[in-house]
Amino acid sequence: MTARYTGDAGMTIVPEHASAFRLALDCSMSLTRTTFASVWPQLEPVLTRVRKPARYVGGEDNIVVKDHASMDSAWLLVYPDAYEVGQPNQGVQILYEVLNERPRTVAERGFAPWPDMEAVMREQGIPFFSLENHLPMRAFDVVAFSLAAEVGYTNLLNCLDLGGVPLVAADRDRNDPLVVIGGHAAFNPEPLAPFVDVVCAGDGEEFVGELDAVIADARAQGWDRERLLWQVGQLEGAYLPSWYSPEYLPDGRLRGTFPRGKAPYRVSKRTVSNLDAWPYPKRQIVPLTETIHERYSVEIFRGCTRGCRFCQAGMITRPVRERSRDTIKEMVRDGLESTGFDEVGLLSLSSADHSDILGLCGDLADQYEGTATSLSLPSTRVDAFNVTLAEALVRNGRRTGLTFAPEAGTERMRKVINKMVSEADVLRTADAAFANGWRHIKLYFMIGLPTETDEDVLGIAELGLKVVRLGRQYGRKNKVTVSVGGFVPKPHTPFQWAAQDTPDEITRKLELLKRRVATERNLNLRYHKAEPGVVEGLLARGDRRVAEVVRRAFDLGARFEGWDEHFDYQIWTRAADDVGVDVAWFTRRERDEDEVFPWDHLDSGLEKDWLWKDWRDAIERGAELEDCRWTPCYDCGVCPGLDLQHQTGHLTVYGADTG
Amino acid sequence: MRIRVRYEKTGKVRFISAIDLGRVWERALRKADLPIAFSEGFSPHPKISFTDALPLGYASTGEYAELAFAAPVALDRCVQALNAAFPPGVWISRAVDVVDGAPKFNSWLTASCWDMSYTDVPGFLEAVDAVRAAETLPVLRQRKGPARTVDLRPAIHRISGDNGVVRVILHHVSPPVRPSELHLALENFHPGMPEPTLITRVAQGTPSPSGLIEALSGDFVTSGSCIDPAPDRSSPLIAPARRATVSTDRGASGRPSKGNQSDQHQQDSDRARGVAQSC
Numbered sequence: 001m002t003a004r005y006t007g008d009a010g011m012t013i014v015p016e017h018a019s020a021f022r023l024a025l026d027c028s029m030s031l032t033r034t035t036f037a038s039v040w041p042q043l044e045p046v047l048t049r050v051r052k053p054a055r056y057v058g059g060e061d062n063i064v065v066k067d068h069a070s071m072d073s074a075w076l077l078v079y080p081d082a083y084e085v086g087q088p089n090q091g092v093q094i095l096y097e098v099l100n101e102r103p104r105t106v107a108e109r110g111f112a113p114w115p116d117m118e119a120v121m122r123e124q125g126i127p128f129f130s131l132e133n134h135l136p137m138r139a140f141d142v143v144a145f146s147l148a149a150e151v152g153y154t155n156l157l158n159c160l161d162l163g164g165v166p167l168v169a170a171d172r173d174r175n176d177p178l179v180v181i182g183g184h185a186a187f188n189p190e191p192l193a194p195f196v197d198v199v200c201a202g203d204g205e206e207f208v209g210e211l212d213a214v215i216a217d218a219r220a221q222g223w224d225r226e227r228l229l230w231q232v233g234q235l236e237g238a239y240l241p242s243w244y245s246p247e248y249l250p251d252g253r254l255r256g257t258f259p260r261g262k263a264p265y266r267v268s269k270r271t272v273s274n275l276d277a278w279p280y281p282k283r284q285i286v287p288l289t290e291t292i293h294e295r296y297s298v299e300i301f302r303g304c305t306r307g308c309r310f311c312q313a314g315m316i317t318r319p320v321r322e323r324s325r326d327t328i329k330e331m332v333r334d335g336l337e338s339t340g341f342d343e344v345g346l347l348s349l350s351s352a353d354h355s356d357i358l359g360l361c362g363d364l365a366d367q368y369e370g371t372a373t374s375l376s377l378p379s380t381r382v383d384a385f386n387v388t389l390a391e392a393l394v395r396n397g398r399r400t401g402l403t404f405a406p407e408a409g410t411e412r413m414r415k416v417i418n419k420m421v422s423e424a425d426v427l428r429t430a431d432a433a434f435a436n437g438w439r440h441i442k443l444y445f446m447i448g449l450p451t452e453t454d455e456d457v458l459g460i461a462e463l464g465l466k467v468v469r470l471g472r473q474y475g476r477k478n479k480v481t482v483s484v485g486g487f488v489p490k491p492h493t494p495f496q497w498a499a500q501d502t503p504d505e506i507t508r509k510l511e512l513l514k515r516r517v518a519t520e521r522n523l524n525l526r527y528h529k530a531e532p533g534v535v536e537g538l539l540a541r542g543d544r545r546v547a548e549v550v551r552r553a554f555d556l557g558a559r560f561e562g563w564d565e566h567f568d569y570q571i572w573t574r575a576a577d578d579v580g581v582d583v584a585w586f587t588r589r590e591r592d593e594d595e596v597f598p599w600d601h602l603d604s605g606l607e608k609d610w611l612w613k614d615w616r617d618a619i620e621r622g623a624e625l626e627d628c629r630w631t632p633c634y635d636c637g638v639c640p641g642l643d644l645q646h647q648t649g650h651l652t653v654y655g656a657d658t659g
Numbered sequence: 660m661r662i663r664v665r666y667e668k669t670g671k672v673r674f675i676s677a678i679d680l681g682r683v684w685e686r687a688l689r690k691a692d693l694p695i696a697f698s699e700g701f702s703p704h705p706k707i708s709f710t711d712a713l714p715l716g717y718a719s720t721g722e723y724a725e726l727a728f729a730a731p732v733a734l735d736r737c738v739q740a741l742n743a744a745f746p747p748g749v750w751i752s753r754a755v756d757v758v759d760g761a762p763k764f765n766s767w768l769t770a771s772c773w774d775m776s777y778t779d780v781p782g783f784l785e786a787v788d789a790v791r792a793a794e795t796l797p798v799l800r801q802r803k804g805p806a807r808t809v810d811l812r813p814a815i816h817r818i819s820g821d822n823g824v825v826r827v828i829l830h831h832v833s834p835p836v837r838p839s840e841l842h843l844a845l846e847n848f849h850p851g852m853p854e855p856t857l858i859t860r861v862a863q864g865t866p867s868p869s870g871l872i873e874a875l876s877g878d879f880v881t882s883g884s885c886i887d888p889a890p891d892r893s894s895p896l897i898a899p900a901r902r903a904t905v906s907t908d909r910g911a912s913g914r915p916s917k918g919n920q921s922d923q924h925q926q927d928s929d930r931a932r933g934v935a936q937s938c
Contacts, residue, residue, distance in 0.1 A: 045856060047674055048716040054679060059671035061686075061746045286686060288672060288746060289679045340686030340744065372689070372697070398701070 034175070035069075036139035039129045046124055050117045054289035055083035058131030061286040062338060064100040064107070065132045068139065072104040072216035075208075076130055076140040076177070080147070080155035081562060083111040087285065088293040090347065091146050091183060094280040095208050105212050108132040108140075109285075112155040113162070115559060115566065121162055128163035137163025141215050143177045144208075145196075147185035150539035151532070151562035153192060156181075157554040160195070167551070169197050169242060174225045178215070178232070182207075187269070187316050188491040188599040190257070191542040191550055193241035197229065200237050201316075201602055202269030203302070205278045210235050233263065237270035239602060246544050246598070252585065254543055254596045268603045269316065271642050275302060276327045283338045295343035295376065296335040300328055300360070301648070304349035307625045308407070309418045309618050310446065312490035313349055316604045318638040320629060320646045325360045332364060336373065343374050352381045352389055353629075355649025361392045369395050382406050382421045387432040399437045401481075404429060405444035409459025415622035416451055418614075423463065430467045434474040441467060441480050447509045448487040448501035448533075451619050457509045460484065461516035468523050481524045484513065486533040490540050491597065492604040494614040499590040500537045503530035531569040535561055537587040538576075543598035546586065548579040607637030660728045661757040662737065663764055665862075665875045669718045672748035677712035683749060684724070691740035694730040710768050713860060714837060720752070721771065721862035723874060725764050753875045767874040768831065770816055770866045773838045775825040775855040786849035787820030790841075798843040802834070811836050811844050816866045826861070828871050828880075 047053040068074055077096055079086025086092065092109065099107035108130035113121060120126070127136040137143055143165065145156050157167055160179065166172050169179065180198045181189060189199040200207045211232060218228040233240050243263040247255040259265055272278060284296055301322040304314040323331075332344050344364070354360065364375055375393045382404045390402055406426050408414045414421060430441055445460045464482040471478030486506045489498040501509075507530045517523050538546060552575035560566035576583045591597075593612055600608070617623040628634055629650040639645050668680065675683070685705055688695045697703040706727035713719050738754045745751075777783060790796060796811040814836040816828040825845070829836050838858045846852045864874040871880040 053674040053716065054676070057671040057674045059747055286746075288675045288683060290682070294682075337690070340688075340690035342685075342689060372703070 036135050038134040039126050039136060040134040042124060042126050043129070043134060046120050046126075049120055051114060052084075052289060055111065055114065056117065056129075056131070057288070058109075058134070060288050061340075062283040063109075063132055063285055064096070066100070066106040068106055068133065068135070070104070071106045073106075073142070073212055073219060074140045075099055075105065075107040075142045075144060075212070076110050076137055077107055078110040078112075078143060078145050078156075078159055080112045080145055080152035080159055081560070082114055083287075084289070084291040085562075086111045086146075087287050087291050088295075088297070089146060089148065090281070090297055090299060091148070091204065093284055094278070095144070095146075095204050096285075097280045097282060098205055098278070099208055099212060102209070102212060104216070108135070110137070110159065112152075112159055112560070118158065118162065118559070128159050137165060137177065138175075140177050141219060142180055142211070144180040144182065147181055147183040149562070150185050150191075150536050151560075152185075153539055153550050153561075154554045154558040155560060156192065157195060157550065158559060161554075168194055170194070172197070172225065174223075174228075176225075178228065180211070184313060184316065185540075187312070187602055187604060188540065188542075188597075189239070189241065189602075190246075190544050190598040191539050191546040193244075193544050194547050194551075196241060198232055199239040199241065199602075200270060201239070201267075201604070202237060203272040204270070205272050205280075207235065207237055207270045211238070237268060239267040244601065254598055256596050257598060257601045259601075266601050266603045268641075269605065271319075271605075271644060272302075273321065273644055274647070275299070275321050275323045279323075279327055279331050282331070282334060284335060284341075286339045286341070293345065294341065295345045296332070296339050296341040297345040297347050298328055298331045298335065299323070299347045300351055300354050300357075301348045303646075304353070305628050305646070306350055306353070307418050307614075307627060309416075309494040309614060310407075310449065310487060310490070311349075312493050315493050315606060317349070318605060318636065319642070319644055320648050322354055322356075322648045325356045325363065328360060329363060329367075333367075342372050343376060346375065346377045350381055351377045352386055353627075357389060358392065361389055365393055365395055378403070382426055382429055384429055384432050387429060387436060387438075390433070390438070391436055399439065401440040401442055402433050402438050403442040403444065406463065407444065407446055408449060408456065409445060409461070409463050410456045412622060413449060413452060413456040413459065415624055416618050417446075417449060418618065418625055420624050420626075423466075426463060427466060427470060430470050434471045434478055439471075439475060439478050441471065441478075443467065443480065443482050445482065445484050446487045447484055447513075448506050450495060450498045452501075452509075454509070454512060457512050458516055461513050464517060464523050464525075465520060468520055471522070477522075479522050479524065481526060482513075482517070484510065484525070484527045486528070486530055488533050488537045488540055491599040492606060492611075494611050494618060496541070496597065496611065497591040497593075497595070497615050500533070500587040502584075502588060503534055506530035506533065529564065529567075532561060532564075532567050534569070534583060534587055535567075535572050538572075538581075538583050541598070542586055545579075545581055549576050549581050552576075552578050603641070605636075605638035605641045607635070610634075610636050660731050661725060662728070662732075662734060663723065663725045663755050663757055663875060664738070664751045665753040665873075666722050666724065667720045667750045667752060668713060668722055668748060669720065669750075669859075670748035672746060673713075673716060673718045676715055677709070680749075681707070681709065683746060687741050687744035687749075688726075690744035691737075693732060693737060693740060694728050696727040696729040708764075710765060710863070711831065711835065714839070717838070717858045717860060719860035721860045721873070723764065723768060723863060725757070755875055764874075767865060768863045770828055770830050770871055771863045772826065772828045772861040772871045772880045773841075774857075774859045774861055775827070775838050775842065776857040776859070777823045777825070777853070777855050779823060780849070780852055782849055783823065783852075784820050786845045786852065787818060787825055789848040790815075790844055791818050793844075796844040796847075798840050798847070800840065809836075809840075811840055815841075817870060825855075828866060830866065 047056065077092050079089050079092050096107050096109065099105050110128060110130050129136055160167055165176055178198060179196050181192060181196050182200045182204050186199050186201045214231045229240060232238050244257050244259050246257045249255050301320055303317040303320040305318060305320055306314055308314055377389060377393060406421055407419045408417055411423060433441055443464060447457055464480055468480045471480060489495045489500055510527050514525060517525050553572050556571045556575055558568060558571045625634060629646055629648055684707055688705060696706040698706060708725045710723045713722060734754055734756060738751050742751055793812060797808045798811055799806050800809045814830050814832045816830055818827040827841060842855060862871060862873045862880045864872045873880055
C-alpha cells in the first residue's frame, strides 16, 4: 500500500531527473537566493485605513522571530481565514512550534486578509505577507495551508494570488514556493488538485520534519522543481496530485484516479502513535486582539470511535490515542504560565470519553480552585456523566451554560446516525444540569439527515420544548438554545453515499421548526442559511472538475465563504454554470455501491466495504454500532492497516474482548 | 493598595484597540502573578482603571492607569514583573504608590501633549503659525450622527512646529479634540497637506504657562522641546526600577532632583498629587 517511487529511469512524470540534477548543480544561479525586504514600511502607513489592523501587525507574545539569512529553510503557515478565526487553530500552532524548534528552520504565520485589506494591498502593490518578519510569500520555500474545512478554498487561491505565486501548480518553477495543504479537508483534495503541489492527510507533526529535511537539501543542492517534487514524493503520506489523473465514465461518474509512472496506487494518511512524545503547544501565541477562542488549549486525545456516521473527524482520525494525565497536567501548568490565559480548553472530539477524565478534571479543579482560571471541556456526550464532569470542573464557580449534542430529534433518527442516546438520557441529563444550578442548556442538532421525515425534524422542537419545561421547574428564567445545522455528507464516512437535501428542503424544514417553537420564549432557535451548505457539499465531495468552479468563483470575487456577510450564492451558481458543472449531480445524487469516489486513492485506513456495510445498516435497519473501545472490534480496518491499536485506559476491556 | 503608572503604547501595539489593550493588561497581570484586586459580583473583573482611550493607530509615551491590589506589592518588583510580561511596545516608565484620600487621578490629567510627525512638507511652519495666530479654528467634525462644525481654538493650550513635528498641548475637553482634527485645521491653511505619518501622545498632566506638568513626575513638558529621552530597554529586567528611582533626576526636565535640599516644593507637590513614594 505504501510502495513508493523507486526512481527508475523512464518515469513519465520526472523524465531524466538525474541529468536535471546535474544541470542544476552546474548552474551557480541556483545557489544564490533572492533576498526579500519586509513589507512593513509599505504596510504601516495604510493600517489605519482598514478595520481591525491588529490582525496584520504580529508582535504577539510567544511568537518566534528568526533571521532568515542563517536558515536552511523557511515555511509560511497559512490559515486561509481571518486572523481571529485562524490564530486559535491548534494545528497551525503545533506545526509552528515543531518547525521553529528546528534550529535552522524558520516558520512564520499568515492569514487571509479581510476584503478591505485585500483592496488596500492590491491598490498599494503589497504582497501577501507573514506576521513575524512581514516578509512576502515568495520569500518562503514552503507555503503550507491548514484546511480545517472546505470554506477556505477561494481564500487559498486569493492568498496565493496576492503572494504573486502562480495559481496553477504546473506553472510554478524553482523560484516559487512549494504549496502544501493539510488538515481535515485534505482528505479529499481533488477540488484543489491543480493548485497544490503536495497534500498530506492526517497528523502533521512527523511529516513536516521529514519534508523540511528535503527542502533544506533542495536549497543546499540547488535542485530544480522536478527533482524537489520527486524527492518529496518519496515521503510517506505525501500525495502529489500532478502524479495522478482522473478518468471518467460516459455517464460522468469517475472511473478512477490513476497514478502515472510508478506513483503508489493509494497514499496513506499519517498517524502519530504517541501523543505524549509531541506535547504541543508549549508556548501558545497570545493574540493581541480578540479571537474566537481566548484560552490555552490542550488536546487530551486524538481520534474517536463513537462511530457517528455523519462525522468525518471521528472517522479520519482513528485510532484513539490518549495523552496521559501527567502530560496534560504539565502542559496546562506550563501553558498557563507562558501565556497568561485564564481559561484552559481540554480539547478532543468527545472529551468526556478520556479514560481518566474524572481524575484529570479533579486534579485540575483542585489546582486552580479559588483562582480566576476556568476549565472548559467541549463534549458531545449526552449522559449524566457529563454533568458530573461539569460539576467537578466548576466547583463553586459560575454555572452558566452546558452544551449537549443529541444531533437528531427522534429515537429512530438517532439510531440511523448511530448517536446512541435515548430521549430519557437527554431528559435525565438536562434534569441533572438544572438541578445542579445550571441555567442555560444548549442542544445541537442536524437536519437533512438520510431517511429524515418531517416527524424527525419536529422531534427536534419537541425535545427542545421538553427540556424547556424541565428547566422551568428549577427556575422561571432557565433557557434552552437549540442550534440546528444542515447536514453535509463528507468523504470517508458511512454517509459518503448519501444524497444532500436541497437548500429549499432545508429551508422548509427550518420553517417547520420555527413555527413549532415560535411561542416558547425560553427557547432560542439558532440556525444558518441553507445555501452555504450546497457549496460546502460540492467542495466536500467534488472531483477535479470542481476545481474549475473554485477557480471561476475566485475570479468572480468569491471570498470568505464561511462568513454570512461575504458568502454570495449567486457567484457560485454562476461559476458552476460557466464551467459546466452540475452542482445537483454532485450534491443531491445518492451514490451506488460501485461508485468510485474522488478520494478513494487517499487511504484514511477505513475499509470501503466496512463503510458501505455501515451505511446500509444505517438506512435499512437503523442498526446501532457500539464504540470499539469497550466492545469487540468490528473491523473498520484502521488499526491493522496502520499497525496500531487504541492507546487508552479503556484497553483492558478492549483486550479482554479481542484476546 | 493602589498604584498609578505611566506607560507607553508604541510600535506594533499602537494598532490594537483600547479593549484589546485592557486584555493585554489583564494577561500581563496574571503572567506576572501579581495580586490584582477583583471587582465583586457575578463576573469579577480585575481592578484596573484606564484614563481616556487613545485613538487606534496613535502611539503614546503618556498613557496612564491606576491599579488596585488585594495585597501589598513592592513597587519595583511589580513594575519589573509587568514589563517582563507585556508584549513589545507596552512598557511602564513610571509608577507611584497612591496614598488614601489622594485626589482622583483624572484631576491630574487635564491636558495632553501630542507630537504630529509629518514628512517634509514645504510651508509647514507657516501653517502652524497660522493656526497659533487664529482666533477661531472651525473644522468639520464627523463622528456619530450628522457632521457639524466645531471650533478647535479653545482646546489648544500651546502649539509649535519644529523639524516636521507639530507639538501641541490640547486641553481635555468634552467631547475631546483629536489631533486628526487639528490636522484638518492645519490643512485649511495649507491645502493638500499630507496626513501625519505618526501621531504620538507624549504625556498627560496639567497645563502650565510654559507647557504641561506631567502627572506622575511633575516634569515639565514644554512646547518645542522633547524632554523625555528614549527609555533604555537594553536590560528590561533592571531598567524600569533603575529608571523609576532616578526618573525625577532627568536633566532635561530642569527640575531639581529628589536629593536636593531645596526640593520642598516638589515634596509638597508630590503629597498633593497623592504620591506616597515615587519609584
